[in-house]
Amino acid sequence: MRRVWWGIGLVALVGGGLWLTGSRRVIAGAVGAQAVRQDWATYGGGVEGERYSGLTQINAANVHQLEVAWTFDPHEEGGLQTNPLIVGRTLYGYTPSQKVIALDGATGKVVWTFDPGGVGRQPARGLSYWSDGKSNILFAGALSNLYALDPATGKVISSFGDGGRIDLRKGLTEGDVSKEFAALTTPGVLFKDMIIIGFRAPETKPALHGDIRAFDVHTGALRWTFHTIPHPGEYGYETWPKGAWKVTGSANNWAGMVLDEKRGMLFVPTGSAVTDFYGDDRIGNDLFANTLLALDANTGKRIWHFQAVHHDIWDRDFPSPPVLLTVQRNGKAVDAVAQTTKHGFVFLFERATGKPLFPIEERPFPGSNVPGEKTSATQPIPSAPAPYARQLLTAEMLTTRTPEAHALAVEEFSKIRSEGQFVPFSVDKQTVVFPGFDGGAEWGGPAVDPRSGVIYINSNDIAWTGGLTENKAGGGVGSTVYQNQCAACHGADRKGSPGAFPSLVSVDQRFSDAAITEVVHNGRGRMPSFPRVTDARLEALLNYLKTGNDPAAGNRAAGARDSSSKREAESGVAPAVMAKYRFTGYRKFLDPDGYPAIVPPWGTLNAIDLNTGKYLWKIPLGEYPELAAKGMKNTGSENYGGPIVTAGGVVIISATIFDRKIRAFDSRTGNLLWEASLPYAGNATPATYMIDGKQYVVIATSGARDRKGPQGAAYVAFALP
Ligand code: HEC
Numbered sequence: 001m002r003r004v005w006w007g008i009g010l011v012a013l014v015g016g017g018l019w020l021t022g023s024r025r026v027i028a029g030a031v032g033a034q035a036v037r038q039d040w041a042t043y044g045g046g047v048e049g050e051r052y053s054g055l056t057q058i059n060a061a062n063v064h065q066l067e068v069a070w071t072f073d074p075h076e077e078g079g080l081q082t083n084p085l086i087v088g089r090t091l092y093g094y095t096p097s098q099k100v101i102a103l104d105g106a107t108g109k110v111v112w113t114f115d116p117g118g119v120g121r122q123p124a125r126g127l128s129y130w131s132d133g134k135s136n137i138l139f140a141g142a143l144s145n146l147y148a149l150d151p152a153t154g155k156v157i158s159s160f161g162d163g164g165r166i167d168l169r170k171g172l173t174e175g176d177v178s179k180e181f182a183a184l185t186t187p188g189v190l191f192k193d194m195i196i197i198g199f200r201a202p203e204t205k206p207a208l209h210g211d212i213r214a215f216d217v218h219t220g221a222l223r224w225t226f227h228t229i230p231h232p233g234e235y236g237y238e239t240w241p242k243g244a245w246k247v248t249g250s251a252n253n254w255a256g257m258v259l260d261e262k263r264g265m266l267f268v269p270t271g272s273a274v275t276d277f278y279g280d281d282r283i284g285n286d287l288f289a290n291t292l293l294a295l296d297a298n299t300g301k302r303i304w305h306f307q308a309v310h311h312d313i314w315d316r317d318f319p320s321p322p323v324l325l326t327v328q329r330n331g332k333a334v335d336a337v338a339q340t341t342k343h344g345f346v347f348l349f350e351r352a353t354g355k356p357l358f359p360i361e362e363r364p365f366p367g368s369n370v371p372g373e374k375t376s377a378t379q380p381i382p383s384a385p386a387p388y389a390r391q392l393l394t395a396e397m398l399t400t401r402t403p404e405a406h407a408l409a410v411e412e413f414s415k416i417r418s419e420g421q422f423v424p425f426s427v428d429k430q431t432v433v434f435p436g437f438d439g440g441a442e443w444g445g446p447a448v449d450p451r452s453g454v455i456y457i458n459s460n461d462i463a464w465t466g467g468l469t470e471n472k473a474g475g476g477v478g479s480t481v482y483q484n485q486c487a488a489c490h491g492a493d494r495k496g497s498p499g500a501f502p503s504l505v506s507v508d509q510r511f512s513d514a515a516i517t518e519v520v521h522n523g524r525g526r527m528p529s530f531p532r533v534t535d536a537r538l539e540a541l542l543n544y545l546k547t548g549n550d551p552a553a554g555n556r557a558a559g560a561r562d563s564s565s566k567r568e569a570e571s572g573v574a575p576a577v578m579a580k581y582r583f584t585g586y587r588k589f590l591d592p593d594g595y596p597a598i599v600p601p602w603g604t605l606n607a608i609d610l611n612t613g614k615y616l617w618k619i620p621l622g623e624y625p626e627l628a629a630k631g632m633k634n635t636g637s638e639n640y641g642g643p644i645v646t647a648g649g650v651v652i653i654s655a656t657i658f659d660r661k662i663r664a665f666d667s668r669t670g671n672l673l674w675e676a677s678l679p680y681a682g683n684a685t686p687a688t689y690m691i692d693g694k695q696y697v698v699i700a701t702s703g704a705r706d707r708k709g710p711q712g713a714a715y716v717a718f719a720l721p
Contacts, residue, residue, distance in 0.1 A: 036647070038690040040086045043126035043187045044445055045687070048324035049258035051447035051644045053688045057695035059648030062720060063664040064674045069696055069719040070108030071679070074101070077711045079525045079683070079704035081123045081443070081641065084715070086689035086698075087151065094124040096702060096713050098142045102154060105698075106691045108717060112154035116142035116165075121524035122183040122200065125256070125443065125684075130190050130217050137217055139195055141184025143522065143529075144168050144177075146197065148220070161220030168199050171222060172208045180208050181529045186256035186321070186443065189266065191297045193217050196266060198253025202528045203315070204485055207274040209245075210252025212293070214300060224300035228252065228270050228288045235302060236287035244282050250274045251289035255443055256321035259297060260335070260351060266297040267324070267337050271317030276488070277425060277583040278313065278468060280372030285310040292322060292339050292347070294354060304354030308341055310376035313368075313424060314466070315437055316342050320445040320642070324351065327453045328611045338448070338610060340441035340457055343421055344387035347380075348610055358384040358613055368424035370468060372580060379422050384613030388606040389435040389459045392420040393589075397598050401632065405591035412589070412597065416465055425468045427581060436464030437586050438500065444642025444655060444685045449667060453611045456643045456651050456667070458621055459604050461636060462596040463589040464497075468581040476550025478540035483582060485530055491585035494548065498594055499638065499657065499705065501586065508546045516542060525704055595624065601636035605643065605653060607670060617670035621663075622656025640705065642685040652697055654682025657705045662686070662697075662718075679714050681705055694719055 036054035045051045058066065078096025085092040091105040098120030102111040120142045128139040129151065137160075138151040144167055148160035156164025168184060169177040181202055188197030194214040201207045214223040228251040230237040237245070250273050257268040273282055273289040290309040295302060309316045322339040327348070335351040348357040362378035390397070398409040417423060418432040425431050439460050447456040469492070475483065483492065489501040496503040507516065517538060523529035533541060544550055591597040601620035608615055620636030627635060639655035645667050646652070654662040660681045664674040684700040697718045703711040 039088065040084070040687040040689045041129055042085070043083055043128065043256065044258070044321060044685070045644065047189055047259040047261055049256075049321045049445060050323055050325065050450055051445060051642060051685065052450055052646070053644065054647045055688055055690055055695050056646070056648040057690065058646070058650065058688070058697065058720060060650055060666050060673060063648070063650050065720050066664075066674055066676065066697065066718040067721055068676075069717045070106075071717070072103055072108040072110075072715040074099070074713055076713055077704075078121060078702060078713060079123060080700040080702035080713045081125045081684050082700045083126045083685040084687055084698060084700065085127050085129055086687060087129050089691050090151070091698065091715070092127050092129070092138060092151065093700065093715060094140070096704070097121065098124050100127070100138075100140045100142070100147075100149065100154065102151070103715070105689060105696065105717075106694070108715065114140070114147075114149055114154040114156075116140075116145065116147060119143070119518065119522045121519075121522060123185045123525065125185055126187045128187045128190050128195060130195070132193075139187065139217075141187065144182050146184055146195070146215070148217070160218065166215065166220045168197075169208065172211060179532050180206075181523070181531060182208055183523070183528070185254055189257055189259045190217070191259055191261070191264070191266070194223050194297075196257070196297065198257065198268065198270075200254040200528065201250040201252040202274065203250070203276050203488060205247070205249065205274045206532075207249030210250050210270060212253060212268055212295065212300065226293070226295055226300040226302070228291075228293075229273065230287065239285040239287040241281070241283055248273045248282050251286070255317070255319055256445070258321050258324055258337075260324055263352065264297045265303060265351070266295045267322045268293040268295060269318030269320070269322060269339060272309075272312040272315055275579055276313070276315045277466065278370070278373060278579050278581045279311055280579065283311070283374045285376060286312070290316060290318065292318065292337075292349075294337075294351075306347065306349065306354060306380075308339075308345075308347065308380060309422075310379060311374075313373070313375065314422070314433060319439055319442050323446055323448045323455065325448045325450055325453055325455070325610065327357065329357065336610070338446070338455055340446050342435065342437070342439040342441060344389035344391055344435055344440045344459065345382050346385055346388070346455065346457065346608065346610070347382055356382070358382050365422040366419070366424065370424065370427055370581060373424065375422070375424050385608045385610075385615070388457050388604065388608070388618070389440050389461045391434060393418045393432045393434045393463050393598060399591050399595070399597050399599060401591065401595060405593065405595070405597070408592055409597040425466055425583075427468050427470060430465040430467045430584075430587065432463050432589065433466055434463040435460055436462050436588065437466070438464075438638070438640075442640050444640060447643045447645040447651065448610075449645045451647070453609060454616055454667070455608050455610050456645055457606045457608065458639050458643055458653060458655055459606060460602070460638050461604055462602050462638065463598055465587045465589055467584045469584050471580060471582045476540060476544070477537060478542075478544025478550045481533060481537055481541045482544050485533070487585055488583045489527065489586060491587070494545070497586055497588050498590070500588065502707065504545055505548075513542050516545065595627070600634075603636035603639045603656065605651070605665065605670070607651075607667070616668070619665070619670045621653070622659050622661070624658045628659075640683040644686050644688060646688060652686050652688070654678065654684070654686060654699050654701070657681045657683065658709070660701070660709065662699055676718070678716055680710060680712055
């Protein structure tokens with residue numbers, strides 16, 4: 001019934017009883033080094049999310065000798081965020097177009113490829129491997145589907161769901177599912193004979209409710225549902241205005257979840273409700289958005305919950321799965337759950353009860369002056385550990401990289417509001433979000449060494465800004481669709497935000513109409529799909545993208561010269577979507593040369609002892625090669641993808657965008673022990689495993705994040721000579 005230890009190289013002496021202790025420390029201590037898992041059979045290394053391996057062949061003394069063992073090139077461009085699985089000898093991963101691949105883990109040779117249709121461009125962070133010792137199932141998400149595959153052949157298991165897959169949108173709407181967007185970007189967890197998952201949902205309306213669901217691994221039948229947006233009569237319903245549950249959406253789990261198998265407890269972090277930045281129709285705390293949920297994995301019933309941001313209007317989703325660990329308190333071992341955030345905090349709770357292990361205080365924050373908006377009077381702040389990213393941008397922190405950059409940063413800064421966390425956005429004025437919309441912590445997740453209780457967190461440390469503007473009536477269909485559905489990311493001026501959201505100015509010179517349509521309908525990278533933008537709406541949008549205004553033809557095509565309600569109907573933006581205010585776009589606070597307009601570090605790696613809440617070390621992570629060449633070294637840089645830690649005493653992380661490196665640090669001191677250049681940035685979390693007595697470290701690399709760098713993708717595996 002429960003998942004077994006599948007690794008072929010794994011010694012059979014690990015009985016169920018030991019597994020049920022739920023602690024690898026006990027396993028290792030009780031039966032010795034032989035019992036160490038050789039594989040990486042679960043996303044994040046284990047159901048507890050530790051990103052830890054007990055392997056020691058590669059260790060602090062020899063890690064500097066690592067060499068490339070093999071490289072696999074899928075001959076595709078795009079993003080690759082996959083933390084692959086290694087079960088037995090086989091590595092399971094994705095290509096940028098979301099083909100599922102099985103490679104020989106020792107050579108990188110292709111075993112099989114499964115192509116779910118070739119159009120997927122969503123992040124695909126991992127897979128799930130179920131086994132009862134007799135039959136094995138590999139679960140993979142692609143676009144809106146969850147597929148069940150035979151891991152030996154890559155063929156779909158047709159008895160699962162609808163001919164081998166389930167459409168995640170089914171059951172979440174009474175309407176036409178093809179008009180909705182849901183994608184499994186991070187795998188869920190396996191518990192007994194269930195696969196439990198969330199999904200990625202839009203940031204703008206309309207959006208499906210982010211229900212957490214358990215499906216039967218054999219049939220695909222729904223086993224239970226937890227409503228992250230409570231229905232009338234359910235706990236938390238009163239934290240929304242009456243009836244709001246009908247018009248809101250998301251509050252979804254996109255970052256992944258973890259499982260305490262012994263207790264049968266599931267830990268699920270959620271993101272914000274739509275619309276992200278203006279919540280006039282969801283006044284109240286909005287449970288269970290931005291919440292760490294502890295659920296009964298058998299039934300989906302709530303055990304406890306903690307909401308980190310009340311009535312979120314800053315897009316402060318929980319960005320990473322939590323991690324389970326055991327800490328020492330007053331000489332006693334306490335099972336805990338740690339959760340990192342975009343705004344720079346680690347929250348630590350007693351696992352069984354949700355009692356904070358460092359006191360959390362509800363502190364007052366300023367209210368909103370935007371008509372219709374009402375923010376929460378307080379937000380929860382942990383007394384420890386100290387934040388791992390800077391949280392208040394002051395004039396002293398503005399860049400000094402060059403006198404020109406400094407002068408411009410000073411001028412910009414004088415126009416924007418900077419007062420730290422939870423400052424509500426204003427109309428027609430920018431407000432600093434620091435750390436930025438991308439954290440702080442991100443989807444790579446933290447690593448924990450279960451032997452020491454130390455958590456390793458990589459963090460972005462740059463400032464972004466955000467603001468609101470009035471959604472004025474009178475625009476045409478093209479601009480209405482654009483401003484309501486696209487501008488949050490690509491900017492009201494279509495200029496995007498370098499490194500995060502591409503500019504769409506002159507996009508028609510780079511993309512055909514058909515290619516733009518494909519991106520709009522299928523999404524790409526962190527862009528969701530917009531299946532409702534079709535026909536006249538699409539035509540008007542394409543026109544608008546080409547010209548930056550709504551030519552009469554575009555308007556006429558959509559019959560949009562009439563009243564604004566007609567315009568809303570025609571534009572496919574339901575009246576509820578046409579909020580009075582809309583977001584002006586995610587903007588990075590950059591200097592004129594495109595570097596962060598603040599002093600470094602721009603990205604860090606942190607080691608925090610969760611027994612005490614004290615930092616063991618904190619170092620900048622990454623650099624810009626061209627700045628380093630001029631002597632501006634070790635600045636840290638934006639980084640996506642997490643670390644792993646091993647019993648060999650090393651923390652291994654890639655993540656940095658611009659220097660395209662993978663590095664190993666001494667887990668006790670933070671000293672750099674090894675680094676190597678990669679073909680593309682390793683914006684993914686590595687995995688480590690052993691085959692035929694040889695330990696490997698593998699990382700997925702891709703060029704999507706750095707448009708000026710080389711484009712392509714590759715898996716690169718390292719081993720000792
Ligand atoms: C949540 C943020 C987000 C929203 C909303 C969004 N996009 Fe995007 N878009 C992106 C990102 C990120 C990329 C780059 C994806 C990649 O290559 O990995 C992108 C890429 C594109 C591209 C390809 C351009 C290029 O240079 O790669 C087009 C065209 C595009 N978006 C159009 C739109 C349109 C039209 C809308 C509204 C209907 C929209 N986007 C809404 C984030 C967004």
